[in-house]
Amino acid sequence: MQAFSHIRDLYKPIQPAVPATGEAVSYVELLPCPALQPYIYCYWQLKTNAPATEPFPYRVVADGCMDIFFEPGNPAETWVMGIADAYTEFPLTGDFQYAGIRFLPGIFPQLYHLSAETLTGRTENLRHIDPQLADTLVHRCAGIQHPEAMCLLLDEIFLSLIAAKTISPDGRFYDALDLILRHSGTIQVEKEVQTGISPRQLRRLFGQYIGDTPKAFSSIVRFQRILQAKPSSRSLRESKLFFDAGYYDQSHFIREFRRFYGQTPGQAWGR
Numbered sequence: 001m002q003a004f005s006h007i008r009d010l011y012k013p014i015q016p017a018v019p020a021t022g023e024a025v026s027y028v029e030l031l032p033c034p035a036l037q038p039y040i041y042c043y044w045q046l047k048t049n050a051p052a053t054e055p056f057p058y059r060v061v062a063d064g065c066m067d068i069f070f071e072p073g074n075p076a077e078t079w080v081m082g083i084a085d086a087y088t089e090f091p092l093t094g095d096f097q098y099a100g101i102r103f104l105p106g107i108f109p110q111l112y113h114l115s116a117e118t119l120t121g122r123t124e125n126l127r128h129i130d131p132q133l134a135d136t137l138v139h140r141c142a143g144i145q146h147p148e149a150m151c152l153l154l155d156e157i158f159l160s161l162i163a164a165k166t167i168s169p170d171g172r173f174y175d176a177l178d179l180i181l182r183h184s185g186t187i188q189v190e191k192e193v194q195t196g197i198s199p200r201q202l203r204r205l206f207g208q209y210i211g212d213t214p215k216a217f218s219s220i221v222r223f224q225r226i227l228q229a230k231p232s233s234r235s236l237r238e239s240k241l242f243f244d245a246g247y248y249d250q251s252h253f254i255r256e257f258r259r260f261y262g263q264t265p266g267q268a269w270g271r
Contacts, residue, residue: 004169005038007104010181013041013063014227016261016268024050029102030151036158039107041065043154045147047097056092060084061227062260064210064220066108066119068126069100070134073142078126078134080108082119083211085220087262099141099150101158105217106177106209110167116211133161172197173205176214185221186246222246223260226253230269 018027026049029042046058062084071077077098081088109116112129126134136157144150180187197205206214247253257265 004104004106004174007106007174007177007181008037008041010178011064011105011221011224012228013065013102013224015044015061015063016059016227018046018058024048025056028147030147032151032158033155036155036162039104039111039162040158041102041104043147043151044100044102045098045150046092046100047145048095051095056096058090058092059262060088060090061262062087062220063102063224064105064217065102066116066211067100067102068108068133068137069098070126070137070141071096071098072144073138075135075138078138079123080119080126080129081123082116082121083217083220084121085212085216086259089262097145099137099154101154106173109209109211110169111162111165115208117207120211133157170205170209172201173209176202176205180214180218180221184225184246185218185223187218219256220260223256226257 015027015029018025025046027044027046029044031037031042032040048056060081064083066083067081069079069081103111106116114129118124126137140157141150141153144153203213206212206217210217247256254264257268261268
C-alpha cells in the first residue's frame, strides 16, 4: 500500500456539478473510510428527486480514473468504465438512481490483474469481470436512497473485497505517476520522467495500469488542474493560467478543454 497511499494527496479528479434544475436531479460524492482511501477516491450517487419530464444529459469529463457504476436493484445495470481521452455523455431518461465507485488511477487493473487497455474508451458489464461483486452491489444496495447509508454499505463491501486481493504495486509505474502528478501534468514525459526504464517500457506500464500513454494521461492531469483552480473566463484571459498549465496558447487550451469537458471554458464557467 505504501507505493500508492499518497496518490490521493497529489490528485483530486473532479467531475462537474450537476446544474441546478429545480433539484430534480442531484449528484453527491462521499469519502470512503480511511482504510479504503488509498484505493478509492470517492463514492458517488446520481439520482432523480422528482419525476423527470425530459431526458437528462449527464456529462462525464476526462479524469484519468476508472469507475464502477450500477443501478441498485437492477441486475442489467452494473458497469465498469475505463479511462477516456474525451468527455462522455449519457442521456438518462425517466426516474433513475445510479451509484458509483471511482478508483484512483491504476488501482482497478491491479485488483483484477487485467490490462487497463482492454477497457480504454468503453464500458464493460461488471458481470464479465466479477459476477459476484455485481450481484452483491445490485442486491445489497437495493432500496437504499440515503447517500451516507450507501457509503457505509460500500465500505463494508470493498473492505472485504480488497482484503481478499493480492496487490503487488510496480514501483517503476508509481515513480512515474508520482512525477507526473507532482508536476500537474506539465512535465515532458519521455524526456523528464527518469525511472530507470525506456520510454517504450514506460508506455507499456501506463497501458497496463492506466489504459493510455503517459503523455495522454499527463494531458488529463493538466486539464484537471485547471478544473481544480476554478478560474473565471476573465481570469483565464488576464492571468494566462493556461500558459502556466503547459498549454502552447489559448486556442490549444480551448481545443483540449472542449475535448475533455464537452464545452468551451466560456460555456462551462460563463463569460
